Amino acid sequence: MIPRIYLSLAHMGGREQDFIKEAFDTHWVAPLGPNVDAFERSLSEYMGEGRHVVALSSGTAAIHLALIQLGVQSGDEVICQSFTFSASANPIVYQGATPIFVDSEPDTWNVDPTLLEEAIRDRLRRTGKKPKAIIAVHLYGIPAKMKEIAKIADAYEIPVVEDAAEALGSELNGRKCGALGEFGILSFNGNKIVTTSGGGALVCRTAEQAKRTLFLATQARDPAPHYQHSHIGYNYRMSNVCAGIGRGQMMVLDKHVVRRREIHRLYTEWLKDTPGITVMQSPHPNHYANCWLTCILVNPALAGRSREDIRLNMEARQIETRPLWKPMHRQPVFADAPAYTNGVSEHLFETGLCLPSGSGLTDEEIQRVLEVIINN
Numbered sequence: 001m002i003p004r005i006y007l008s009l010a011h012m013g014g015r016e017q018d019f020i021k022e023a024f025d026t027h028w029v030a031p032l033g034p035n036v037d038a039f040e041r042s043l044s045e046y047m048g049e050g051r052h053v054v055a056l057s058s059g060t061a062a063i064h065l066a067l068i069q070l071g072v073q074s075g076d077e078v079i080c081q082s083f084t085f086s087a088s089a090n091p092i093v094y095q096g097a098t099p100i101f102v103d104s105e106p107d108t109w110n111v112d113p114t115l116l117e118e119a120i121r122d123r124l125r126r127t128g129k130k131p132k133a134i135i136a137v138h139l140y141g142i143p144a145k146m147k148e149i150a151k152i153a154d155a156y157e158i159p160v161v162e163d164a165a166e167a168l169g170s171e172l173n174g175r176k177c178g179a180l181g182e183f184g185i186l187s188f189n190g191n192k193i194v195t196t197s198g199g200g201a202l203v204c205r206t207a208e209q210a211k212r213t214l215f216l217a218t219q220a221r222d223p224a225p226h227y228q229h230s231h232i233g234y235n236y237r238m239s240n241v242c243a244g245i246g247r248g249q250m251m252v253l254d255k256h257v258v259r260r261r262e263i264h265r266l267y268t269e270w271l272k273d274t275p276g277i278t279v280m281q282s283p284h285p286n287h288y289a290n291c292w293l294t295c296i297l298v299n300p301a302l303a304g305r306s307r308e309d310i311r312l313n314m315e316a317r318q319i320e321t322r323p324l325w326k327p328m329h330r331q332p333v334f335a336d337a338p339a340y341t342n343g344v345s346e347h348l349f350e351t352g353l354c355l356p357s358g359s360g361l362t363d364e365e366i367q368r369v370l371e372v373i374i375n376n
Contacts, residue, residue: 004318005368008191008293011360013252019244031218033240035247042250043186043201047179051203052210055238055246056217059165059187059200064091065213065236066161066183066202067133072097076132079119081111081144081163082327083345084137088163089328092135100131101329101339107283109348110144111136117152119340134160138167138177139325140354141193141260141292142282146172146180161185165200168193169257169290178203188242193256193292193359194249196242257290259359263366264291267355270370271296276303277373280352293354295324296373300351307353313376319369324352 019035028034036055043053056062072078074096080089082101092099102119105112116134124130134153136144146162153160162181164170170177178184184203188196204210215221220233238246268279276299282289298307307323314321326349329339356369 002318005320005356005361005365006358007320007322007354007356008358009360010190010195010197011252011256011358013248013255015251016245016248019247020241023240023244028240031237031239033243035240035243036238039196039238039243039246039250040201042247043203046250046253047176047184047203049175049179051179051184051205052207053186054202054204054210054213054217055243056200056202056213056236057238058087058198058236059163059185059189060087060091061217061234061236062183062185062200062202063088063135063161063163064094065216065234066185067091067095067097068216069209069212070133070159070161070182072132077123077127078133078135079116079131079158080135080328081137081139082329082339082341083109083139083325083348084163084328085165085325086328086331086333087165088135088137089334097132099328099334099337101327101334101337101341103327103329103339103341104344104348105145106344108142108144108287109139109280109344110142111149112342112344113145113148113152115340115342116149120152120156120158122340123338130156131158134158135163136160136181137163137165138170140280140295141167141170141290142280143167143170143172143177143287143289150180159183162203164203165189166192166292167290169253171288173286183209188246188249193260193290194246194253196238196246196249199238199242199246201238256359260291260357261289263357263359263361264289264294266363266366267294267296267370271373274303274374276300291357293357295352295354297348297351298353307351310373311353314369314372317368317372319372320356322354324348324354
């Protein structure tokens with residue numbers, strides 16, 4: 001039986017079990033404790049810029065709590081990048097608001113700043129009010145054009161929620177992705193660059209925002225000796241056991257980024273002369289990508305096969321790949337949501353493929369993947 005190559009398996013660093021054992025030995029298995037505190041400190045130090053990080057049960061929970069703190073409610077509109085995972089958009093609906101989807105630009109595959117401003121102006125004309133927030137995503141670890149996005153957001157006084165779920169370790173002009181907006185979102189799902197098995201975090205600009213996040217994430221319990229609640233709260237806190245995994249993972253984060261960037265370099269080097277195959281690249285040296293997933297675009301006219309042909313061929317050889325995200329404006333659940341499109345995300349979805357990119361992959365496994373692309 002040929003061993004299967006997975007898209008992005010969790011890659012342990014060695015200390016995770018020590019911190020998990022510590023949690024059990026000290027009976028700290030609840031959603032608070034020394035591992036949670038230490039994990040949050042390490043994240044805050046890593047993000048820099050005085051940011052405060054609150055560890056949560058998921059990146060989706062982080063987006064939800066960010067929108068709550070920005071006052072998003074029923075009847076509001078929130079702009080969201082269309083080319084993304086549904087978790088970027090679902091919390092908008094949790095709040096009874098309407099997602100307004102904006103298409104991508106071809107350099108980074110992230111939200112198109114020109115189309116973004118068009119959408120804001122059109123919503124003002126149609127509804128008489130501006131969107132309540134902008135959710136910008138750093139897709140596959142490639143930083144979005146945050147300078148241009150921020151300039152537009154500032155001009156219309158709309159806060160930016162920066163979805164860096166796939167971009168921990170990526171930088172833009174030397175600044176960490178996740179620390180560039182009013183709020184930043186991190187994910188530690190099992191396939192991310194570091195994991196807590198499941199989990200996420202909200203990166204806050206101020207200590208007051210972090211305090212509010214913690215309050216809402218722990219069922220919004222009032223300061224009283226008994227259980228009293230004046231606000232609706234949520235069970236969104238990360239457990240001390242999961243945070244122990246995160247503590248160990250933070251020790252190898254930089255190493256994981258280096259390895260994923262090396263894997264991307266190998267794919268780029270070996271596929272540069274393969275007709276019809278293009279490897280996604282960062283558009284500028286100031287876009288430092290963590291290369292969470294290496295992605296290719298397939299031109300059937302030149303390659304002699306489609307993206308789907310390659311995907312199925314990989315699967316037959318026990319290699320996991322995945323099409324790029326299907327745009328939110330084409331998802332049945334968001335069929336009625338307004339969308340401002342230019343065809344970029346639809347083209348990427350139809351022609352793009354994510355390749356195995358986990359930091360635990362060997363060069364020999366990468367060679368197996370390359371052989372299928374080049375020789376079949």
